[in-house]
Amino acid sequence: MKMISKISKLILGLVFVSSVVSAQSLEDARKAIDAEQYQKAKSMLKNLTVTQATKDENFFYLGWVYVLQDYTDSAKTAFNKGIAVNPKSALNYAGLGVAAFVDKDKATATTNFNQAVTLAGKNTTAYAYVGRGYLMAPVNDRVAPADAEAAIAILNKAKALNAKDVDVLLALGEAYRTQSKNTEALSNYQAALSINPKLASAKVATGVIWKFANNFESSETEFKAALAIDPNYGPAYREWAETDVRWALSDPKMASVKIKEAVDQYRKYLSLTDMSEESQLRYADFLVYAGDWKTLQTVATDLSKTSKNLKVYRYLAYAAYENKDYPTALSAMNTWITKAEPKRVIARDYLYYGRAQIASQQDSLGIASLQQAYQLDTTQADVYSEMAKSFYAQKKYEKAGDAYHMYLTKSRKGTLNDYFRQGFSYYFAYDPSKPNPDTTLLTKADSAFSYVEQKASKPIGDVTLYRARIAEYKDKDRNNIKGLAKPFYEKYITIMTAAPLPDERSKKNMGEAYAYLGAYYEFKEKDEAKATENYTKAKEVDPTNKQALGYFSKKGGAKGK
Incomplete structure (x- = not known):
């Protein structure tokens, strides 16, 4: 499940009415960002950086759009231009910190965050974006507790300076929500709504909390409330669609109805965005979330013909593998991994790369890719189970046994069947025909079988x-x-x-x-x-x-x- 990435990169990108703006046109651009109409927002902001070239806020919000679209290099360029216009621009230093944090350069991020706070004084807008920045580099779709605590700390400082800054309150609510501190999150969302009852984004954020609590009816109530405030508020439809998918996965009886509803809701969302390439990429994200691999392969294939965004090949590789189209999966993932910036390649990419390689009888390469996935994210201990199966298929029994041992040691998903497979692997690794066969393999095998014997509910022949x-x-x-x-x-x-x-x-x-x-x-x-x-x-x-x-x-x- 996508537990945070969309929230951190999209809902956290919502722009709220409390911040000071210098002109209505900038407000319009920020409303477009809020509605996830990024192409429209970029067009307006690019114009503003020309017609109002001395206003550093214009450069910041342009850079912020680039961050939300995962174009951090373009974002940094915009933020640096903002600093050139105003060397004391707290917002643009906050932006540089966010871009560095997304790029996993935490040292640079910290330096820029500190500078932003120093320059901000009592203006809490920069604090809000620093707080959001800490939430925008999740691992395995989860924000690390240390990052969330950093966000909560800086946002609470901002709240102490200005308890009525709804931008700060909503970001603080999100920071708490990433750690499942839902009571604190709801308190901040409600505080924001008490200040401005017309915050559709706060209603959507509240609905997201209920979604992850599997209280789907309450989620729908909040999304409907957001749409009552603004019938054209696209993010409400997007979150509603993802809630329907989660509902379908949680309740098989509702699956067919909710999947259909999800598709309908997402179509409404797309119709309310600018139908840009980025919108299509968000649609691809949704299809991954929904597990609709056939549609995703079609969408990704079409995008690959026109898009310059290499991320398309990630989607194509995932979908093709799940559809058992291994040659396409292998080709697409090879394109993504070899051409994308290394900082953009994640553990899941190597996981799919390894799977596609093993499915294509490239076991040695596949195992190396799975090992790379684990090196990038040590929570991906499940790769050892896949490695073990590959080693066993190659009759590399001792390596299979060792891989099962690592899997059972590091993963919480190991079953008695995995212990049995571990014992089986070590048993066949023992070669009595050797002059001095390794009897420790028998000891390891017997230990695994003994564990199964002790834990099984009934004797296993x-x-x-x-x-x-x-x-x-x-x-x-x-x-x-x-x-x-x-x-x-x-x-x-x-x-x-x-x-x-x-x-x-x-x-x-x-x-x-x-x-x-x-x-x-x-x-x-x-x-x-x-x-x-x-x-x-x-x-x-x-x-x-x-x-x-x-x-x-x-x-x-x-x-x-």
């Missing part, structure tokens, strides 16, 4: 069988048999005889268990009666069992016929 086989590896000398595998094979027999044997594989495994017991009584206990009894059972359940056949052949075929 295969787990006990492999523990028996591991023990038997240590018991190969028939002239000095220790019987290490005996309790495991006996337990396996008990488990499997509780019901009719389901298939030929189970019958062969049961024959293996009885044959081991036959050998135990033959060589360890020297009890021919017990040996014959177990070899007989082995032959009955699996007439092809070589140990049983060999035993009776040695006895002249007199027994067990």
Whole structure:
């Protein structure tokens, strides 16, 4: 789910009526930003930077639009022009800090944020944008707690200076919401609405809180309230669409209805924007959120024919992979990763790149890409599960076992099946034909199987069988048999005889268990009666069992016929 990226980059970009503006035309531009009509806003602001070239605010808001569109280099150019016009422009220093923060240059961001606050004095507008800046570089769609706390700290300072700055109140509400501190978030949204009841953006932000609390009816109420204030307020339709998708995913009974509604709401949103390339890219974001990969591939393919924004190839790669169009996915992701600025490539990109490479039988490259995904974002521990499966398919069993170990150690999603696969991998990594086989592999395998045995709600035959086989590896000398595998094979027999044997594989495994017991009584206990009894059972359940056949052949075929 996209928990923050759209909110931090779009809702946080909403411009509120409290800030001081120098002319109605700038106010119109800010209203266009608020409505996410970015092309319209840019056109107006570019004109203002010419006709009112001495006003640093014009350059700031132009740069802010570029930030929202993820064009940080263009944003920095605009902010620097604003500083050239007014070297004491707190807003433009705040903008430079935001652009640096988005580019993951936190040292430069901090320097510029501090300068903005110093120059701002008691004017809280710059504080508001510094606070927003801290929220605009989420990892895995979540704002880091430290970044959110930094935002909350600076915004509370601004609130102390001016408790009626709705821009500050709304940004503070969003900062709290990113950390699921919904009571504090709602308090600030309500404070903003008490000052200006016509803030459609505050109603939308309140609806977003209810969305993530899965209180979808309350979300809809807030979005409708926003549209009652302004029937053409596009962001309300966008958030309503995403709420419908979340509702559909949470309630299968409502899925078909809510997905249809989501599409309708998003079409309304697009009709209220400027239908620019950026609008289409936001539509692509929505399709990712909705998991509509077929439509996304169509949209991304069309955009790739005309757009100069390389981000199109990210969408195309994601969609093509999910649609099992691996050649297209591989080509698109290769274009994105090799041509985009490195700072724009995220862990998820390498995750999809690795998956596409593995699906295209480029396993070594795929594993390297998955490792890169983990290096960029250590919360992506699930990549180790995918690496393990690839290693196993290549019969690199020890590496598969190690990858499962890393997955189970670092991820919270590991299941008993993953422990079983780990044991299975280490078991097959053990090669008894080597002069000095690595017995630690058997220990690792047995540890994994033992964990499954302890945690499973009921006995699992295969787990006990492999523990028996591991023990038997240590018991190969028939002239000095220790019987290490005996309790495991006996337990396996008990488990499997509780019901009719389901298939030929189970019958062969049961024959293996009885044959081991036959050998135990033959060589360890020297009890021919017990040996014959177990070899007989082995032959009955699996007439092809070589140990049983060999035993009776040695006895002249007199027994067990």
